[in-house]
Amino acid sequence: MNVAEQTPKTVGIRMAGTRGAAVLRVLRSNPIVALCAAFLAAVVVCAIFPGLLAPHNPNTIEIYSRFVRPFHKRAGVSVLGSDALGRDILSRIIYGSRVSIGIAAAAVTLAGGIGVSLGFISGLGKGVLSAAIMRLADLQFSIPSLVLALAMVAVLGPGVRNVIVVLAIGGWVPYARVTRAQVLVVKEREFVGAARGIGASTAWLVRRHILPNAIGVVAIIAALEMGQMMITEASLSFLGLGVPAGTADWGAMISDGRDYLATAWWASAFPGLAIVLTVAALNVIGDWLSDRSNPVLRDW
Amino acid sequence: MPHALTVWLHEDDTLLSRVSRRLLGGIAVLLGVTVVVFILLHLTGNPALILLPDQATNAQIAQVRHNLGLDRPLWIQFAKYMWHALHGDFGTSIYYRQGAMSLVLSRLPNTAMLAGVAMGIAAVLAVPAAILAARFRGTIIDRVVMAASLVGYAVPTFWLAIMIILIFSVTLGWLPPSGFDSAKQLILPGLTLGLYETTLLSRLLRRGLVDAYGRDYIRTARAKGLSERRVLIPHAMKNALIPVITVFGLQLGSLLGGAVVTETIFAFPGVGYLLVEAIYQRDFAIVEAFVVVSAAIIVVINLLVDLLYGVLDPRVRYA
Numbered sequence: 200m201n202v203a204e205q206t207p208k209t210v211g212i213r214m215a216g217t218r219g220a221a222v223l224r225v226l227r228s229n230p231i232v233a234l235c236a237a238f239l240a241a242v243v244v245c246a247i248f249p250g251l252l253a254p255h256n257p258n259t260i261e262i263y264s265r266f267v268r269p270f271h272k273r274a275g276v277s278v279l280g281s282d283a284l285g286r287d288i289l290s291r292i293i294y295g296s297r298v299s300i301g302i303a304a305a306a307v308t309l310a311g312g313i314g315v316s317l318g319f320i321s322g323l324g325k326g327v328l329s330a331a332i333m334r335l336a337d338l339q340f341s342i343p344s345l346v347l348a349l350a351m352v353a354v355l356g357p358g359v360r361n362v363i364v365v366l367a368i369g370g371w372v373p374y375a376r377v378t379r380a381q382v383l384v385v386k387e388r389e390f391v392g393a394a395r396g397i398g399a400s401t402a403w404l405v406r407r408h409i410l411p412n413a414i415g416v417v418a419i420i421a422a423l424e425m426g427q428m429m430i431t432e433a434s435l436s437f438l439g440l441g442v443p444a445g446t447a448d449w450g451a452m453i454s455d456g457r458d459y460l461a462t463a464w465w466a467s468a469f470p471g472l473a474i475v476l477t478v479a480a481l482n483v484i485g486d487w488l489s490d491r492s493n494p495v496l497r498d499w
Numbered sequence: 500m501p502h503a504l505t506v507w508l509h510e511d512d513t514l515l516s517r518v519s520r521r522l523l524g525g526i527a528v529l530l531g532v533t534v535v536v537f538i539l540l541h542l543t544g545n546p547a548l549i550l551l552p553d554q555a556t557n558a559q560i561a562q563v564r565h566n567l568g569l570d571r572p573l574w575i576q577f578a579k580y581m582w583h584a585l586h587g588d589f590g591t592s593i594y595y596r597q598g599a600m601s602l603v604l605s606r607l608p609n610t611a612m613l614a615g616v617a618m619g620i621a622a623v624l625a626v627p628a629a630i631l632a633a634r635f636r637g638t639i640i641d642r643v644v645m646a647a648s649l650v651g652y653a654v655p656t657f658w659l660a661i662m663i664i665l666i667f668s669v670t671l672g673w674l675p676p677s678g679f680d681s682a683k684q685l686i687l688p689g690l691t692l693g694l695y696e697t698t699l700l701s702r703l704l705r706r707g708l709v710d711a712y713g714r715d716y717i718r719t720a721r722a723k724g725l726s727e728r729r730v731l732i733p734h735a736m737k738n739a740l741i742p743v744i745t746v747f748g749l750q751l752g753s754l755l756g757g758a759v760v761t762e763t764i765f766a767f768p769g770v771g772y773l774l775v776e777a778i779y780q781r782d783f784a785i786v787e788a789f790v791v792v793s794a795a796i797i798v799v800i801n802l803l804v805d806l807l808y809g810v811l812d813p814r815v816r817y818a
Binding site for chain 2: 334337338340341342343344345346347349350351352353354426427430431433434437438439440450453457460461464467468471474475476477478479481482483486
């Protein structure tokens with residue numbers, strides 16, 4: 200630290216160091232948040248490198264290893280047992296994280312992109328378009344998002360791409376509302392008038408003043424929505440309207456195991472547990488972020 | 500003491516205009532939803548192709564398109580659809596060969612019954628838990644209640660349903676896993692939905708109570724020498740309910756979604772199960788009618804929530 204303070208060149212490094220220390224301090228004072236963050240990091244690593252971490256091939260069918268109980272050793276089957284086709288459940292859960300997290304992340308990104316853009320358009324504009332966007336948001340509030348998703352998948356057909364599109368269409372509204380509110384608040388501030396007075400363009404204002412203010416709230420919504428997206432995706436796949444049959448996906452695995460509940464409870468129980476733990480961790484972090492930054496958002 | 504609602508109705512002359520304004524807004528929303536449903540189901544594909552088997556000839560496709568009126572100009576199709584929709588006619592179910600709207604409405608009482616059981620279970624579990632957590636805030640009781648509701652909120656309804664079947668039907672053999680031949684078959688689906696509602700309700704109610712307990716009127720009530728009971732029910736609870744019903748209105752959509760999944764798993768003959776079956780059978784008239792009916796339920800309940808504010812919070816009446 201002392202060396203860093205002496206030379207201006209390393210100011211950036213010094214700041215990064217203190218910021219890192221601040222993050223550590225926060226995590227140490229919130230062990231549960233730290234635990235959830237660590238768990239999510241592990242899930243993300245599983246989603247990115249399933250091949251390195253999974254003990255077996257998730258799709259290898261081994262009929263002689265059907266319904267191996269959890270914690271019973273058998274060649275080709277790890278601790279969580281095997282399903283009706285003899286596939287290794289732990290490996291399927293690890294590969295399934297890629298599908299579940301991937302779809303939810305893509306849907307959240309798309310929903311956030313659509314929502315933030317429409318929020319800007321609606322906040323900056325005055326005319327019919329602006330009003331129409333917010334009325335559309337009101338309308339969507341009266342259609343349950345799972346019902347909208349079911350109806351749209353019924354028309355478009357199942358599949359990974361359609362599920363992402365359907366989830367995004369169902370999820371853009373909170374981002375649009377928040378962005379619009381942020382735009383309306385910032386628009387009235389004096390510094391914006393001053394900036395306009397010296398010839399600032401709208402694009403510059405958005406980039407320089409509005410986006411940085413909105414981004415924190417958008418991130419909190421994204422964290423909280425991510426969990427709901429995972430649950431909706433799993434629900435669609437469970438109903439056979441999501442990912443193609445046979446995919447290692449948490450929702451689809453629960454559905455596959457459902458027929459053998461009496462003989463092999465673990466085939467449905469463990470993938471569900473994976474969803475619960477991941478979504479709970481996301482909710483803890485989302486709640487913690489929103490409590491820290493914005494009391495208004497607490498009731499989300 | 501006259502009932503708060505009657506006082507409100509008589510005292511507040513702007514209530515009528517408020518309610519009628521909200522009603523008009525609700526009707527506009529329902530019209531909008533009807534239009535969205537048309538766009539969704541009529542513009543996104545060729546319904547004739549969906550109805551026919553893959554090997555249908557072009558002539559057969561053209562015939563079906565003509566029979567369904569799909570070869571007419573779009574605006575005529577739209578006008579016809581809206582005209583029928585305004586009369587409550589969303590077409591005929593291709594599977595049941597009955598009016599789609601009457602089918603949806605005929606299944607509605609079952610779902611309402613299920614929702615009632617779920618609500619009862621949620622109230623029995625969540626209200627005492629929230630009161631204990633708020634009274635003993637920061638203690639181990641509070642932490643356990645909060646942790647349970649936080650984890651509970653992350654449980655997908657369909658998985659919860661399966662685990663409940665695993666425990667109560669498969670392992671213990673207490674209740675059948677599906678169907679609706681007797682009233683006791685309301686218990687398991689009711690428990691599934693009820694537990695989902697419990698997680699939401701206990702969390703919200705605890706927060707409302709914690710907030711209320713910190714206010715001056717509670718200190719005044721205690722200073723007057725009222726019993727804890729008299730402090731809790733008329734003072735703290737009434738104020739804690741305001742945020743609860745607000746968020747309840749906002750969460751109604753996800754509760755309806757939960758009911759769809761729960762009914763499907765338990766093969767419970769409510770509207771939700773009807774919807775999922777209709778989707779499998781590509782019976783779009785039912786899907787249309789269902790979306791409009793569920794929107795109507797959400798609009799009406801939120802209107803009631805709005806009215807309830809006035810009962811719970813006198814300030815709203817005079818605003």
